[in-house]
Amino acid sequence: MLQKEIENRLTSYQDPVLDGAAGTVKAVKRVVIEQDKVAVELVFGYPHASLKQEIISRLTDRIAPLVPGKLIEINLTAQIDAHVGRQGMQGLPQIKNIVAVASGKGGVGKSTVAINLALALSREGARVGMLDADIYGPSQPAMLGTAGERPVVKERAIHPLRRHGIQSISIGNLVDASSAMVWRGPMLGKALEQLMYDTVWENLDYLIVDLPPGTGDVQLTLCQKIPVSGAVIVTTPQDLALLDVRRACEMFNKLGVPILGVAENMSIYHCPQCGHAEQVFGQGGGARLADEYGLALLGMIPLDIRIREMTDSGHPPVVQEPESRYAKAFYAIAHRTAARLSMQAKDYTSRFPRVVVQQAK
Known part of the structure; x- marks a missing residue:
């Protein structure tokens, strides 16, 4: 139940860049609760180097009340995929x-x-x-x-x-x-x-x-x-x-x-x-x-x-x-x-x- 609540807090986070919740783009990949810490892995589909620490801080504040006394480790990365534009066009490998x-x-x-x-x-x-x-x-x-x-x-x-x-x-x-x-x-x-x-x-x-x-x-x-x-x-x-x-x-x-x-x-x-x-x-x-x-x-x-x-x-x-x-x-x-x-x-x-x-x- 605790893991589910943490996931809900993360997926309901309103990303100001995405204009929506992180869950809508399946950003939350993993939540692991251990005795003394909580490890979270998120992947955003756009580059965000200058925003990274701010996003991590906001997400930490969202879940900290659920796990008092535990260390919270949030690993946030970017994964940029190829996306479809005009239908029927062959993508370029490079x-x-x-x-x-x-x-x-x-x-x-x-x-x-x-x-x-x-x-x-x-x-x-x-x-x-x-x-x-x-x-x-x-x-x-x-x-x-x-x-x-x-x-x-x-x-x-x-x-x-x-x-x-x-x-x-x-x-x-x-x-x-x-x-x-x-x-x-x-x-x-x-x-x-x-x-x-x-x-x-x-x-x-x-x-x-x-x-x-x-x-x-x-x-x-x-x-x-x-x-x-x-x-x-x-x-x-x-x-x-x-x-x-x-x-x-x-x-x-x-x-x-x-x-x-x-x-x-x-x-x-x-x-x-x-x-x-x-x-x-x-x-x-x-x-x-x-x-x-x-x-x-x-x-x-x-x-x-x-x-x-x-x-x-x-x-x-x-x-x-x-x-x-x-x-x-x-x-x-x-x-x-x-x-x-x-x-x-x-x-x-x-x-x-x-x-x-x-x-x-």
Whole structure:
């Protein structure tokens, strides 16, 4: 009876990241009661290095009244599995989850959100890669500080660059910065497939794909030919941005790609001199979009010059000022993105060989 009560206390814990009880994702794996201690084992499906001690403390407080005088040992780990995205797609053995970051509109800070999302997931304990899918205007080399660097290419295999703990590849690392990419749609799609499949990604938990603005050939290629696990939609609060962002939502819905949630960028400006807060681009746009499509609001990022300065310098906020309020906003988005992905159906296709039946000649 005591063990059952402890399990009930643990499974009823409301995880603020998961927006629900730990029991709903079968996080509690083992409870062992000994004479002088209680040992508990839990496994969460998202990386949580910065939250670990806080979660353990909260869980300890929940069960301590049931076992006065006993030592409580809680072992909390992360297990990141591959998850199903678009139905019928074959998973990739070297990449567990592919997450597309899209907006449908330029100028909303989508690439800034994408790189800080990737870096936050990495610093929380995941193995992460970044694919810059903006063929016409690649920006990730500048944001990662890899501009001018060339990846090693051996036997048509591209070895990704490594910076700040993540693997990355971009067309910007393969061509001169001043070169104009005058390509038609089919060439764009082919280039994206080559960047995806010819790159030697090393055992990634997440591959973050920074999509270009719009809903054209690159987006269609990604969703129709690549096993995308889910998408993150980036918007600003203003109504004008929402007009185009809705098109991105409709595109993912029509193509059967799950949308993990909405990230609202440039949500509020805090004056560094007087502390006055001003909502320059309006209020509540991300929440309205999330409500309209039945999505989660993953987080809101403030408008701050430091975000721009650090990202332009190749040292984004998550790396350079991890304790700042804007870096914490990116961490919150990373936690919620990974947590919502963890609640999707698991994908087992990459664990089995692909069987091809051919007619005998």
